[in-house]
Amino acid sequence: NAGVMQNPRHLVRRRGQEARLRCSPMKGHSHVYWYRQLPEEGLKFMVYLQKENIIDESGMPKERFSAEFPKEGPSILRIQQVVRGDSAAYFCASSPVGMAGANVLTFGAGSRLTVL
Amino acid sequence: QKEVEQNSGPLSVPEGAIASLNCTYSDRGSQSFFWYRQYSGKSPELIMSIYSNGDKEDGRFTAQLNKASQYVSLLIRDSQPSDSATYLCAVKRDEDSSYKLIFGSGTRLLVRP
Numbered sequence: 001n002a003g004v005m006q007n008p009r010h011l012v013r014r015r016g017q018e019a020r021l022r023c024s025p026m027k028g029h030s031h032v033y034w035y036r037q038l039p040e041e042g043l044k045f046m047v048y049l050q051k052e053n054i055i056d057e058s059g060m061p062k063e064r065f066s067a068e069f070p071k072e073g074p075s076i077l078r079i080q081q082v083v084r085g086d087s088a089a090y091f092c093a094s095s096p097v098g099m100a101g102a103n104v105l106t107f108g109a110g111s112r113l114t115v116l
Numbered sequence: 117q118k119e120v121e122q123n124s125g126p127l128s129v130p131e132g133a134i135a136s137l138n139c140t141y142s143d144r145g146s147q148s149f150f151w152y153r154q155y156s157g158k159s160p161e162l163i164m165s166i167y168s169n170g171d172k173e174d175g176r177f178t179a180q181l182n183k184a185s186q187y188v189s190l191l192i193r194d195s196q197p198s199d200s201a202t203y204l205c206a207v208k209r210d211e212d213s214s215y216k217l218i219f220g221s222g223t224r225l226l227v228r229p
């Protein structure tokens with residue numbers, strides 16, 4: 001029973017390029033959450049999605065960042081025109097159908113983005 | 117001031133000792149508190165949750181909450197080298213949705229054999 005799968009685990013981009021991070025939730029989970037961890041800081045909530053719906057994007061930066069969770073396939077966090085300040089670990093979590101509380105979040109191992 | 121503060125460590129304890137990890141939070145409206153363990157390069161894993169003042173025990177782990185002092189701690193008894201990891205404190209504020217956690221930056225624990 002695979003857990004939350006994130007890829008790539010490590011991604012290097014030059015300033016101005018695009019970064020795409022993918023997250024496949026655990027089997028049976030239909031809710032996906034993205035968190036970002038900047039160096040020396042805690043994880044910060046970015047966005048909560050269900051299939052084909054963004055439920056809460058209150059933690060997403062207003063520009064350059066977008067997220068989707070299509071009917072088929074993984075959730076994708078997209079960062080356009082990356083800047084050095086985007087360098088961070090991006091964690092995805094998922095939870096079962098109908099359950100969104102912290103007690104039922106399962107985290108992936110994260111994708112580490114480095115912007116040169 | 118950070119919303120959730122933790123000493124980054126490392127906290128070094130000998131095997132068999134009690135490790136005490138501390139966390140303070142700034143929002144008095146916080147109602148739920150969580151401790152996660154994160155091994156290097158791995159995913160955060162929930163180990164304890166606590167909602168009311170006092171102690172909550174689960175095996176070798178005890179979470180302690182003092183809302184008046186805005187303080188939550190995690191005690192690990194009989195520490196083992198396998199407990200060496202970063203421990204993240206997370207808080208849910210009263211007004212936030214259940215999935216929206218505020219994390220501290222973590223304390224690195226090192227248990228010496």
